[in-house]
Amino acid sequence: MKLNKFSVRNYRSIASQSDINLQSFNVLLGKNNEGKSNLLKALNIAMETLLKHGHRHNTILSRANSRRDLNYDWARDFPFQYRDRKLGRESIFTLEFGLNNEEIMEFRDELGLQVNGIIRIRITYDENNKANIEVKKQHGTQYKKKSSEIARFISSKIKFNYISAIRTENMAINVLRNIVIQRLTQSPYNEEYEDAVKKIEEIQEKVLNDIASQLKPSLLKFLPKLNSVNIKSEVDRYNPYYWSPDIQLMLDDGVETNIIHKGEGIKSLVTLAILKDLQIFNGVSIVAIEEPESHLHSEAIHELVEVIHEISNSSQVIITTHNPLFVQRNNIKGNIIVDSGKARIAHSIEEIRSILGVMPEDNLQNTSNVLLVEGKTDQIVLSKLLSTLSLKIKNSLNNNHFVIKYMGSASNLCHTIGELNQSMCKVLVVLDNDSAGHSEGRKAIERRLIKEQFIKYIGGPGSREAELEDIIRPDFYKDLLLSKFYLNIESSAFRGNKKWSEKLKSLAISAGTDLTDSLKNEIKVAIAESIPSNINSIDDIFIKERLHVVESIVTAVEQMLE
Structure with a gap:
């Protein structure tokens, strides 16, 4: 089961009806005070409201739900401009659920009702x-009469978690408490409790330790020095379904500390880590998160992007954000623009950039695809070479759909x-393909700025160090170096396996020339610019055996342009 669509009308700033068609990962984007939250x-x-309605006959979950404040207040939440009218004085919410074939059969057997796979x-x-x-x-009227049973059927298949923009330690504890209650009410724990009250403490400890052990691997990403995770609570031995609100989450990253004494960023990350690693609900989970980037520094946000994507593999995720890193660039329809209290599906990256106020520099303004290289000569050479090898790349370069950008030095990669x-x-x-390139590449990967498959190392095969100029035939630039820079590459000093x-x-050195960085760059640029824009014969300019990486780059860029 999944939530296909959600509609709302007459709630706070949302006066007219807004419909949201939901996918696995949904990003609500917009300026401040436009209605995202x-x-x-x-x-x-x-x-x-629906889940409480479905659980009202379940003593255990009713107790859990009774502690939840739904926070609807007509005097505060109904649009002010419509309060004087006689009709239409209600806030209206509509949920549309989609059932799979197995759930359609279960629905018919349990409720005696036919369904076409859609329940609103x-x-x-x-x-x-x-x-x-x-x-x-x-x-007919049977659906109305059995609304509670239908709600209970849906609630048995759906789990919902809402994480507000203001995340305190209580947010993490509430999420954790709900998971503990669910685990305790699932078979075999429920039967064991009914049959043998004496096993309560043993089962409780087993559940808490199990949850704590599941949490530790994820928390280690944010707390590298973490030694242990321990969850403590008090349970009434004679009322095993009543959980004290005084549940504690203890984190040991040198000293065992209650989460209430951790920083806001850690509290936020712990809350989301719990959701990622404890997808134990037998059904579909829906996770709604306001501004997941709140309280986090830039590196943690990159980590969080991956965490939320992992959550979306097993749950439907809906977030609000101002951060471009969460934008679904490969699935534009997963982005929902909220403007003036209305929601609509985004149609382009440019539209999303506009609503977020993202203004990329120079020729990046119209592109979504960038090949990032070290120096200006890399930019010049690869622009000519890739255009020769691929008409698609050539056309994309011409219309700025694809840009080759140089960063000056490998040390600028992460920034x-x-x-x-x-x-x-x-x-x-x-x-x-040298030590500096590999070092900076690993650094960017470790900081989760980019994945391994999106970095290519150029220069030639083998274990020796190499760079882009190593793929160019020396005969091609021999006369240029001799006539302009008085350097004869036929000298034995230019031979060997060095880069x-x-x-x-x-x-x-052998020619008595002081090779400053400025002169070296001038030589590189001169060689790059001597390569014609329209290359007639690649083999006359480049060493064929060293073009395998270039061919791989062509494939990767063409895939990126799809």
């Missing part, structure tokens, strides 16, 4: 804060990728 709060009210629930709150729940179907990620660009990196820059340095 209100949409998520409305979804929270609707889901919690309409929830209204009136001025007395009273909720009315109605199943919207065209199959530059961070900026490009903020500009919502897809990035492929080409570095020299091109090292050989050039040896040649310059």
